[in-house]
Structures are given as structure tokens and as C-alpha cells.
Amino acid sequence: MAERISGAEHEIMEVLWREAPLTAAEVAERAPAERGWSIRTVKTLLSRLLAKGVLAHEEDGRRYLYRPAVARDDHVARESRALLDRLFGGSVSPLVAHLAERDDLSAEDIAEIEALLKALKP
Amino acid sequence: MAERISGAEHEIMEVLWREAPLTAAEVAERAPAERGWSIRTVKTLLSRLLAKGVLAHEEDGRRYLYRPAVARDDHVARESRALLDRLFGGSVSPLVAHLAERDDLSAEDIAEIEALLKALKP
DNA sequence: CCGAAACGATTACAATCGTAATCGTCAATT
DNA sequence: AATTGACGATTACGATTGTAATCGTTTCGG
Numbered sequence: 001m002a003e004r005i006s007g008a009e010h011e012i013m014e015v016l017w018r019e020a021p022l023t024a025a026e027v028a029e030r031a032p033a034e035r036g037w038s039i040r041t042v043k044t045l046l047s048r049l050l051a052k053g054v055l056a057h058e059e060d061g062r063r064y065l066y067r068p069a070v071a072r073d074d075h076v077a078r079e080s081r082a083l084l085d086r087l088f089g090g091s092v093s094p095l096v097a098h099l100a101e102r103d104d105l106s107a108e109d110i111a112e113i114e115a116l117l118k119a120l121k122p
Numbered sequence: 123m124a125e126r127i128s129g130a131e132h133e134i135m136e137v138l139w140r141e142a143p144l145t146a147a148e149v150a151e152r153a154p155a156e157r158g159w160s161i162r163t164v165k166t167l168l169s170r171l172l173a174k175g176v177l178a179h180e181e182d183g184r185r186y187l188y189r190p191a192v193a194r195d196d197h198v199a200r201e202s203r204a205l206l207d208r209l210f211g212g213s214v215s216p217l218v219a220h221l222a223e224r225d226d227l228s229a230e231d232i233a234e235i236e237a238l239l240k241a242l243k244p
Numbered sequence: 245c246c247g248a249a250a251c252g253a254t255t256a257c258a259a260t261c262g263t264a265a266t267c268g269t270c271a272a273t274t
Numbered sequence: 275a276a277t278t279g280a281c282g283a284t285t286a287c288g289a290t291t292g293t294a295a296t297c298g299t300t301t302c303g304g
Contacts (some may be wrong), residue, residue, distance in 0.1 A: 048290095
């Protein structure tokens with residue numbers, strides 16, 4: 001497993017992580033409108049995701065019902081780790097430091113993170 | 123600008139962000155050994171990065187000296203933002219929450235982030 | 245019962261990527 | 275002067291990606 005998911009494929013996965021199972025047509029309806037995908041394109045992406053093993057399908061008459069075969073959380077964890085490794089030596093604090101330096105942290109972000117961390121200590 | 127840098131290209135950029143200017147041969151020497159790249163491959167990647175405008179070159183006799191044309195910080199900021207947008211609704215605290223839930227935060231991480239945030243307040 | 249619509253499967257095709265090899269040229273060595 | 279080696283430029287080629295179109299088959303509406 002641990003198959004690579006491309007950008008367009010990811011958008012499809014987001015639809016199915018939000019709601020599943022769905023038919024191809026339903027996925028197409030729920031896909032981000034700004035991509036302007038034809039139903040054909042959506043079906044191609046669904047096939048590729050099936051082939052990669054990150055989607056599962058069950059037959060519903062002549063159609064398929066698709067559902068995720070990997071948890072969003074697992075995927076998110078892998079992607080996050082990859083970014084931290086690639087850009088920040090593998091740990092989070094440099095990321096936070098970086099965002100702080102670039103004034104990319106709102107007061108809310110700061111408050112939320114502090115609350116989170118406080119809750120972590122017993 | 124804002125050209126897309128691929129994975130292999132990124133490794134080349136890391137070399138030049140660390141030390142520049144360098145000749146193609148020097149970049150090849152310093153590239154991660156585990157990639158096992160031939161000098162040809164490194165040269166191809168350098169050309170592509172030049173074409174994308176993220177590297178600059180100056181002539182040194184018959185050779186080129188390469189140096190970054192974009193700051194690592196800017197690149198890192200763009201990549202980080204892209205990940206936060208794609209996976210966490212655009213803000214950092216969900217990322218931290220996610221890592222915390224998955225026990226992916228060491229005590230050190232927590233301490234460092236707290237120190238960082240404390241330093242941010244007036 | 246027949247034609248149209250809908251499905252999944254297969255095929256298409258250009259762009260990017262990873263990984264080079266070849267080509268033409270110049271310079272240093274014999 | 276002829277040869278060898280190093281350089282950048284150009285070309286190669288299969289895999290992946292984005293974005294579909296076509297094909298063969300089934301089903302549904304008339």
C-alpha cells in the first residue's frame with residue numbers, strides 16, 4: 001500500500017471521505033465545480049484510484065459504489081510527515097517558527113495551538 | 123514566477139541553497155548519494171531548473187556556475203501554505219492537533235513550540 | 245422489440261518527471 | 275596537429291498526470 005495520490009485524485013478522495021459510498025455520477029456532482037471536470041474525467045480518476053488500491057468498490061446492479069479504502073487521517077499523516085521531512089528536518093517546531101517569522105500566524109492560530117498544547121500535558 | 127519544482131529538482135535546489143555558486147560537477151558531488159544520480163541526470167535537472175527560472179547561472183569560462191534564483195524561505199512558505207490549504211483548511215492548529223492525536227509530537231516539540239509562541243506575544 | 249441512454253473498460257494524447265545517452269564544440273595533452 | 279576529454283544543448287524514452295473520447299454491453303422507455 002501507501003500508494004501515491006496525485007492532486008486531481010486527491011480532490012476525488014476528499015469527496016468520498018466526506019460522503020460514501022457514492023456512484024461515479026454522484027462523485028462528479030460533488031466534485032469541486034471550479035475544476036470543470038467532465039463525468040469522463042471523474043470516471044478515469046476513480047478507475048486509477050481503484051487500481052492504486054486507495055478506493056474500494058461494490059457492485060450495485062450495473063454500477064459501482066465507491067468508498068475510500070484508506071483513512072483520510074492516515075493519508076494526511078503521511079503527507080504531513082513527508083512535508084516536515086522534506087522541508088523542516090522532520091519536526092514541527094521549525095514549521096511553526098517559519099510561519100511565525102513570515103507573520104503567517106494569526107492571533108487565533110496562536111491561541112488555539114497554545115490551548116492544544118496545554119491540553120496535552122497532564 | 124512561482125514555478126513548480128519537482129521532487130528530484132528539489133534535491134538539487136537543496137544543494138544550492140546550502141552552498142552556491144557551484145558547477146554542475148560540484149552539485150553532482152554534493153547531491154544525496156542514495157539517489158545514485160549520474161552526472162548526466164544532474165545536468166538535466168539543472169537545465170530544467172534554469173528553464174523554470176528558479177536557478178540563475180553565470181559563465182565561468184566554458185562552464186556554468188549555478189545559484190538559486192528563489193529564496194528557500196519563499197519556496198518553503200509556498201509549499202507549507204499549499205499543504206495547509208489542501209489538508210487542513212488553511213490553518214496550522216489543525217495540523218498540530220492532528221500530529222498531537224497521532225502521538226507525533228515529542229515532548230521537545232511541545233516545549234519548543236510553546237517557547238516560540240511565548241516569544242511572539244508582546 | 246428496438247433504439248437510446250448509461251455503465252465500466254479501453255484507448256488517447258500532450259505535459260511533466262525521472263533517468264539518462266548522444267551531439268557538436270572547445271580545450272588541454274601528446 | 276591529432277586525440278581525448280569535458281561542457282552545455284539536444285534528444286530519448288518509459289511512467290505518471292490531467293483531461294478526455296470511444297467501445298462494447300446492458301437496460302429502460304416507448
